[in-house]
Each structure stands twice: as C-alpha cells, then as structure tokens.
Amino acid sequence: MTKAHSRLIWLILIVLAVFLGYLFWQQQQAPNSGRGPGGPIAVSTAKVTVKPLVRQITSLGSGVANNSVQIVVPASDFLTELNIQEGKAVAAGDIIARLNNVQQQARVAELSAVLTDQNRQLARLQNLATTQATAQSMIDEQQTRVNTTLAQLDIARAQLNELTIRAPFDGYLGLRLISQGAYVNAGTVLTTLDDLNTLKVEFSVAEHHLAEIKRGMPVQVTNVAYGNLVFAGEVSAIDTRLDRVTRSIRVHATLDNSDLRLRPGMLLNVKVELANVPALQISERALIPQQNRQYVFVVNSENRVSMREVELGQRIPGWVEVVSGLEEGEEIVVEGIQKIRPGVLINKVGA
Missing domain, CATH: 1.10.287 (Helix Hairpins)
Structure with missing residues (x-):
C-alpha cells in the first residue's frame, strides 16, 4: 500500500508539473500573439484630424401652439348659426358662430x-x-x-x-362642444382655435448653460411617433427667471410645422447646438491616463511608437479635443495600446 500511494503521489506531481508547464507556455505565447514573423505588434492606428466640434445640450420639451384660444360665448342666448368643422382651417375674421x-x-x-x-x-x-x-x-x-x-x-x-363670434387669427378649429340651436350662457366654450403652422417647443435648460444659450441657436427636435426624423428650428425666447427649485430656466424654440405633423402637448426630445467649430480631435480610446495627465502613442515613419503628453479640451461622446501635443496628420495608436511600450515596432492592421 505504501508503494502504491507513493506511485500515485508521483503521478499526480508529474501531471501537475505538465499542466503548469502548459500554462507557462500559453502565457509566453499570449504577448506574441499579435506579432508577425519579424516581431511587430499588431495595433490599430488613426490619423489626427480637424473636424467640426459640435457641443449640444439635450432636454425634454412639450409642444405648444404658436397661438391658442378657447372660443367662448360672450352673452347668454340661443345659437342661431354654428360654423364649426372640426380640424378645419379658418382665417382671421371668419364667422365661427352667431347668437340670436x-x-x-x-x-x-x-x-x-x-x-x-x-x-x-x-x-x-x-x-x-x-x-x-x-x-x-x-x-x-x-x-x-x-x-x-x-x-x-x-x-x-x-x-x-x-353676438357674431369670429376667428381672432388664422388657425385650426378643435372639437365642437355645443350644437346649433342650443341656449348657451356667457362663458360657455364652443371649441378651440390653434395656430399650428408654427409650433413652439417649451423646455428647460440647467443654470450652468445660461451664459451659453442664445436666441437664434439651432434646435433639433424628435418625437417617438416619427422615429429618427429630425425637425429643425431655433431658440426664439429665454425666460427672465429661473425656477428656484430646479435651478433651470424655461426656453422656447419655434419650428416650421406647415405639414401639421407635430401637435401641441407632444413630448419632444430637444437638442440645442451650443457650438460648431473646427477642432483637432482624437478618439477617446487612444488616451493613456497617468495620474492627472493624458498621453498617447505616436507612430513615426519607421512604425515605432513613442509616448507623448497631450492637453485636452472639450469632450463629446467618443471624441476629445486636443489643445496641444499633436499636429494634424500625425498617426496615433487607438487600439492595442495595452500591448505596447515606447520604442516597440508595430504592425498597423486597421484604422
């Protein structure tokens, strides 16, 4: 029994040694997996380019008619005439109803x-x-x-x-709430009138954007009913007061809605373009953070890399502005930076 146990222990040790040797071989092969026959490390690179840097703020807003009123009865009497066709376009001055x-x-x-x-x-x-x-x-x-x-x-x-009720402005009539011939009291609502050719969008902007947002800035609006279709407009008014609770300010934008696809009360996704200027930009994937500094690997004409510090500016999703440290047209590593070190030879496999 002692010899059998001894052989079993040696067998286990041998199998364990072989397994550890295999793991060590795998670890030695892993760093070289991206290398070609000459030893360069496979990485992806990209050119440093100048392109528009678009800064946006997003918010949720509601559609508001450019002009909107309830058509009410000014006196108590019988309705002798009622010209309400629901959804019909009327011009300013058109007769909507007439009392006795x-x-x-x-x-x-x-x-x-x-x-x-x-x-x-x-x-x-x-x-x-x-x-x-x-x-x-x-x-x-x-x-x-x-x-x-x-x-x-x-x-x-x-x-x-x-006693003759006329449309105060061009617009579209809403639902008819009273029938012709009915006796109505003063203040009774007959219908609504909305100017829909121009739609206002009301949304809120955080206090720290107050100094940046201006009248006339481009606005892009989307709605779930129309998927990715974008409606273009511009900022038309900024409130004079901030909300004390949310510390935000109300903003109005106007959109051309002559096709009547947008309606008052709609929930709208709003993007306001704060800036659109050309800037030197690189992918965020190329950055190597070290303490409070940022570095990138720059590729030279011999396909060798060097580490260079860069100063960053504004960030947008996936991209970052480079204020200094790089020049337009230089090539940097964007993928595979974890496999390389300064001075190594690389093999560019993509951009």
Missing part, C-alpha cells in the same frame, strides 16, 4: 332712425341761426342730443358685433 341678434338689430335700427331725425333738426336750427331767428343755446342742446344718440348707437353696434 334680432333685438340688437332692432335697437341699432331704432337709434339710427333717431340719429337721422336729430341730425335733420340740428341742420334746420343751424340754417335758422344764419338769420338770427334762433338762439345758440337751442343749437347746443340739439348738438348734445345728437352726440348722446351717436354714443348709444356705437354701444348698440358693438353689442351687435359681439
């Missing part, structure tokens, strides 16, 4: 007749005054009557006009 106006028309006609008669009497007194057959006081009294009746006629005409 028989009494007001009669009142206007009555005052018009009275005014005509009073003007005739005033003219007669003025003719008599030329022959000094009447006193000036009588003319003044008649002129007062004329002025009073004229004022009453203006009020009656205004009240008559109020």
Whole structure:
C-alpha cells in the first residue's frame, strides 16, 4: 500500500508539473500573439484630424401652439348659426358662430332712425341761426342730443358685433362642444382655435448653460411617433427667471410645422447646438491616463511608437479635443495600446 500511494503521489506531481508547464507556455505565447514573423505588434492606428466640434445640450420639451384660444360665448342666448368643422382651417375674421341678434338689430335700427331725425333738426336750427331767428343755446342742446344718440348707437353696434363670434387669427378649429340651436350662457366654450403652422417647443435648460444659450441657436427636435426624423428650428425666447427649485430656466424654440405633423402637448426630445467649430480631435480610446495627465502613442515613419503628453479640451461622446501635443496628420495608436511600450515596432492592421 505504501508503494502504491507513493506511485500515485508521483503521478499526480508529474501531471501537475505538465499542466503548469502548459500554462507557462500559453502565457509566453499570449504577448506574441499579435506579432508577425519579424516581431511587430499588431495595433490599430488613426490619423489626427480637424473636424467640426459640435457641443449640444439635450432636454425634454412639450409642444405648444404658436397661438391658442378657447372660443367662448360672450352673452347668454340661443345659437342661431354654428360654423364649426372640426380640424378645419379658418382665417382671421371668419364667422365661427352667431347668437340670436334680432333685438340688437332692432335697437341699432331704432337709434339710427333717431340719429337721422336729430341730425335733420340740428341742420334746420343751424340754417335758422344764419338769420338770427334762433338762439345758440337751442343749437347746443340739439348738438348734445345728437352726440348722446351717436354714443348709444356705437354701444348698440358693438353689442351687435359681439353676438357674431369670429376667428381672432388664422388657425385650426378643435372639437365642437355645443350644437346649433342650443341656449348657451356667457362663458360657455364652443371649441378651440390653434395656430399650428408654427409650433413652439417649451423646455428647460440647467443654470450652468445660461451664459451659453442664445436666441437664434439651432434646435433639433424628435418625437417617438416619427422615429429618427429630425425637425429643425431655433431658440426664439429665454425666460427672465429661473425656477428656484430646479435651478433651470424655461426656453422656447419655434419650428416650421406647415405639414401639421407635430401637435401641441407632444413630448419632444430637444437638442440645442451650443457650438460648431473646427477642432483637432482624437478618439477617446487612444488616451493613456497617468495620474492627472493624458498621453498617447505616436507612430513615426519607421512604425515605432513613442509616448507623448497631450492637453485636452472639450469632450463629446467618443471624441476629445486636443489643445496641444499633436499636429494634424500625425498617426496615433487607438487600439492595442495595452500591448505596447515606447520604442516597440508595430504592425498597423486597421484604422
């Protein structure tokens, strides 16, 4: 039993030694896996280029009609005319509804007749005054009557006009809420009117962007209903106050919506372009952070690499601006930096 145990132990030790030797061989092969016959290390490189550096801020916003009102009844009476076709485009001044106006028309006609008669009497007194057959006081009294009746006629005409409800601006009618012939009270809502040809987008911007955002800046808007379709507009107004709770400021942008694809109340994804300037940029994958500094591997004409410190500027997803340390057209390593060290020979396998 002792010899059998001894042979078993030696067998286990031999198998273990072979296994450890295999692992050591694998580790020795791994660093050389990217090397060609001459020993260069396979890496991916890219040229340092100048391209537009676009800085954006994103926010969620809501669609708001350029002009929007509720069409309400100014007085209590019967609806004798109702011209509401839901979704129909109307022009400013078009008649939307008319209330019973028989009494007001009669009142206007009555005052018009009275005014005509009073003007005739005033003219007669003025003719008599030329022959000094009447006193000036009588003319003044008649002129007062004329002025009073004229004022009453203006009020009656205004009240008559109020019974005809017109569109205050160009827009599109909403849902009809009342039927023709119904008796309505003052303040009853008949429908809505929205100017949809231009859509406003209301969104909020954080306080630290306040100094950067300006009127006229380009805005891109998307909505889930239209996928990746982008609607272009510009910043049109910036609020004068910040919200005390969120420390953000409300901003309005305007979009051309003549095709009526966007509607008030829509949830919109907003991107505001803060800057678009040419800048020297490299991929973030090329950076080698060491303490508070950033380095890259630069490739020379002999395909050997050297480590160089760079000063960075603004960052955008996947890219970073290089302020100093590199020149346009220089070649740097973007993939495989973990396999190389300064002075080694590389094999460029991609960009």
